[in-house]
Amino acid sequence: xxxxxxxxxxxxxxxxxxxxxxxxxxxxxxxxxxxxxxxxxxxxxxxxxxxxxxxxxxxxxxxxxxxxxxxxxxxxxxxxxxxxxxxxxxxxxxxxxxxxxxxxxxxxxxxxxxxxxxxxxxxxxxxxxxxxxxxxxxxxxxxxxxxxxxxxxxxxxxxxxxxxxxxxxxxxxxxxxxxxxxxxxxxxxxxxxxxxxxxxxxxxxxxxxxxxxxxxxxxxxxxxxxxxxxxxxxxxxxxxxxxxxxxxxxxxxxxxxxxxxxxxxxxxxxxxxxxxxxx
Ligand SMILES: Cc1ncc(COP(=O)(O)O)c(C=O)c1O
Numbered sequence: 699x700x701x702x703x704x705x706x707x708x709x710x711x712x713x714x715x716x717x718x719x720x721x722x723x724x725x726x727x728x729x730x731x732x733x734x735x736x737x738x739x740x741x742x743x744x745x746x747x748x749x750x751x752x753x754x755x756x757x758x759x760x761x762x763x764x765x766x767x768x769x770x771x772x773x774x775x776x777x778x779x780x781x782x783x784x785x786x787x788x789x790x791x792x793x794x795x796x797x798x799x800x801x802x803x804x805x806x807x808x809x810x811x812x813x814x815x816x817x818x819x820x821x822x823x824x825x826x827x828x829x830x831x832x833x834x835x836x837x838x839x840x841x842x843x844x845x846x847x848x849x850x851x852x853x854x855x856x857x858x859x860x861x862x863x864x865x866x867x868x869x870x871x872x873x874x875x876x877x878x879x880x881x882x883x884x885x886x887x888x889x890x891x892x893x894x895x896x897x898x899x900x901x902x903x904x905x906x907x908x909x910x911x912x913x914x915x916x917x918x919x920x921x922x923x924x925x926x927x928x929x930x931x932x933x934x935x936x937x938x939x940x941x942x943x944x945x946x947x948x949x950x951x952x953x954x955x956x957x958x959x960x961x962x963x964x965x966x967x968x969x970x971x972x973x974x975x976x977x
Contacts, residue, residue, distance in 0.1 A: 712746035721745055726946060744943040752942050768797060774951055777936060784916070787925045794954040794962065801909045801950040802828060804935040805873065806836045808952060811961050812903035812933070813838055813871050818863035820872040820902070822851055826879040829907075833873070841870075849881045853892055860900040872897055874906045876923055877914055884914055887921045894928030904932040909950075912941030930957035 722729055728741040747753070759765065774795040781790045798804030809819055815837040821829050823842045833840050843859035846852035856872075863870035874893065877884045885893075897904050906923035914920035924934050937950040954962050 715747055716745060742940055743945065746943070749942060752944070756947075771795075773797065773938075773949070774953075777938075777951060780912070781922065784912070785920060785922055785925070787922050789925055789956075790922075790953060791956070794956070794959070796952045798935070798950045798952050800945075800948045801907060801935045801937050801939065802832050804950045804952045805829075805905060805907055806832050808905040808933045808935065809833065809836045809838055809871050809873070812905065813869045817868050818870045820856070820859045820863050820870065822856075822875065822878065824880060825875050826907075829873055829875075838871070845878075845881070849878075849883055851885065851889055851893065853896060856893070857896055857900070860896060860902050863902065864900055869903070870901075871903045871905055874904055874923060876906050876908050877910050877920065879910060884918045884920055886919075887926055890921055890923055890926040891928060894923075894926055894932070897932075898928055904929065906932060906934045908934050908936050910940050911936060912938070924953060924955045930955040931961075933958055933961070 722734075724730075726741075726743055728738055728743040732738050748756070771792050774790070774792040774797075777795075778790040778792055781787045798807060813819065817838055818841045819833045819836075819838045820841045820843050821833070822845050824845070830840055841859050841863045843852070843856045846855070860870065860872070863872075872893075874885075876890070894904065896902075904923065908922065911920050911922065922934065923929050924932055932955045934953040934955075935950055936953060939945045939948075939950070
C-alpha cells in the first residue's frame with residue numbers, strides 16, 4: 699500500500715516533472731549566466747512548471763494582448779484574502795497598498811519615504827547581499843546589527859545599532875528581513891513585538907521585506923510584521939514572486955501600517971507600476 703502511495707506521489711511530484719534538458723531551455727538567470735557544470739542554487743527560481751491556474755491566467759492575458767498598464771486592485775485584494783486565510787491576518791487594507799515594480803525597488807521607495815539622503819538603514823547581517831547595494835543606491839548608509847549566535851535577532855545589538863543610526867537626531871530606518879534570508883529563520887510574534895517596541899522607543903521606522911512569507915510552511919507560523927502591536931507606522935513589501943515563481947514578471951506590493959498614513963501621500967505613484975497584476 700505504502701509503495702503504491704509513494705509511487706503516486708512521485709508521479710505528481712512537481713520536482714520530477716521537468717527534465718534537465720527542459721530546464722536548460724529556460725532563458726532565465728539560473729540557466730544562462732553560468733557554465734553548464736555550475737548549478738547556482740542562490741538564484742531563487744523554482745525548477746517546476748508554473749501552477750496551472752497561474753499559467754492559465756498568464757496565457758489568457760497574452761492571448762488577449764492584455765499586457766497594458768495595470769489598473770485596479772486585483773493584486774492587493776488577492777494578497778489580502780491570502781493573508782486572511784494563511785496567516786489569520788485581516789489588517790491588510792487594500793487602500794494602504796501600492797504596486798511597485800518589484801520588492802527591491804519597493805524597498806528603495808520605502809526607505810526614501812521614511813529617511814533623508816545620508817541617513818542610516820540598519821540591517822541584520824548576514825543578510826540578502828543586495829540590501830547593501832540598494833541602500834547605497836537610495837543614497838542611505840548601512841549600520842549593521844549582526845544576528846546572534848543562534849542566528850536570531852539580538853535585541854541588545856539591535857538597540858545599539860538603533861542608537862548609532864539615530865545619532866544626532868537624524869531619521870533612521872530598519873530594513874527587517876522577515877523571514878530572514880539567508881538563515882530561513884521565521885521571527886516569532888514576541889520577537890517582532892519586541893522589535894516594534896524598540897523601534898518606537900528609538901524613533902526608527904521599520905521597512906519589512908516579507909517576500910518569502912508565502913513559502914513558509916503553515917506550521918512554522920509566519921507572522922506579518924504589520925500585524926504585531928506597535929508596528930502600526932511600519933511598511934512592508936510582499937510579492938507573488940517567490941511563492942509562485944514569477945520573478946521574471948516583476949510586481950511587488952508596498953503595504954503601509956495604519957499609522958503610516960502620514961507617510962503615504964508622499965508616495966510617488968507615477969513612478970511605480972507592475973506588469974500583468976490584474977491577470
Ligand atoms: C529577501 C529578498 N528580498 C528581495 C528579493 C528580490 O525581490 P525582487 O526580485 O522582487 O526585487 C529576494 C530575491 O531572492 C530576496 O531573497
